[in-house]
Amino acid sequence: MVPHNDPTLLFTNAGMNQFKDVFLGLDKRNYSRATTAQRCVRAGGKHNDLENVGYTARHHTFFEMLGNFSFGDYFKQDAIKYAWELLTGENWFALPKEKLWVTVYETDDEAFDIWANEVGVPRERIIRIGDNKGAPFASDNFWQMGDTGPCGPCTEIFFDHGDHIWGGPPGSPEEDGDRYIEIWNIVFMQFNRQADGTMEPLPKPSVDTGMGLERIAAVLQHVN
Structure with a gap:
């Protein structure tokens, strides 16, 4: 899909594109929360991992991305707790908690503390990931x-399919294996990156997942 009002993009490359002006404070909707289901094609470029198709069990040419958004409503604490409730709650997905690992941005102490002290994830299963792509904030x-x-820091949730599958936790030398699979990415939209690289705080911190x-589906059906 070609964005009709954003000359910086050739194609819609994320579910949040339609809400860009809302995050920037330039547009206001009559709702403060939203959910989406987006059909996606890996076509190369940023975040698309096209080169991994055919080499891993988790990268597909076509896939569907489920999203939930908060526009200045809930932020880190509630976003993390809502995600954990959906994944592990007995009335919802009921995934075993011991199978879940999480990552946070290296300097995001707030997200780390929420996972460790409020949700109760063991600290050894919370991994800090720093700048690993050759540039600040990359x-x-x-x-x-x-x-x-x-833009903003994010926390990702991984499911451990078990030691019968090769691979290591995120951040380890074996992270490209299929044992630990990212199932959810929660982005804390906090900044508006300028052309000179400076990070200006957004008017209202928001959430994009x-x-x-x-x-x-593979996790819930016990297949991989």
Whole structure:
């Protein structure tokens, strides 16, 4: 889909594109929360991992991305707790808690503390990921829609399929294996990145998440 009002993009490359002006404070909707289901094609470029298709069990040419958004409503604490409730609650997905690992941006102490002290994830299963792509804020745990625009640190949730599958936890030398699979990425939209690289705080901190439908289906059906 070609964005009709954003000359910085050739194609819609994220579910939040339609809400960009809302995050920036330039547009206001009559709702403060939203959910989406987006059909996606890996076509190369930022965040698309096209080169991994055919080499891993988790990268598909076509997939569906489930999203939930908060526009200045709830933020880190509630976003993390809502995600944990959906994944582990007996009335919802009821995933075993001991199978879940999480990552946070290296300097995001707030997210780390929420996971450790409020949700109760063991600290050894909370991994800090720093800048690992050769530039400041270039990290698997710092999401950016492009060279400019809304961005922020993120926390990702991984499911451990078991030691019968090769692979290591995120951040380890064996992280590219299929044992530990990212199932949910929760982005804390806090900044508006400028062309000179400076990070201006957004008017209202917001939330943008993405969960892979096929990945969570595989987890719930006990297949991989």
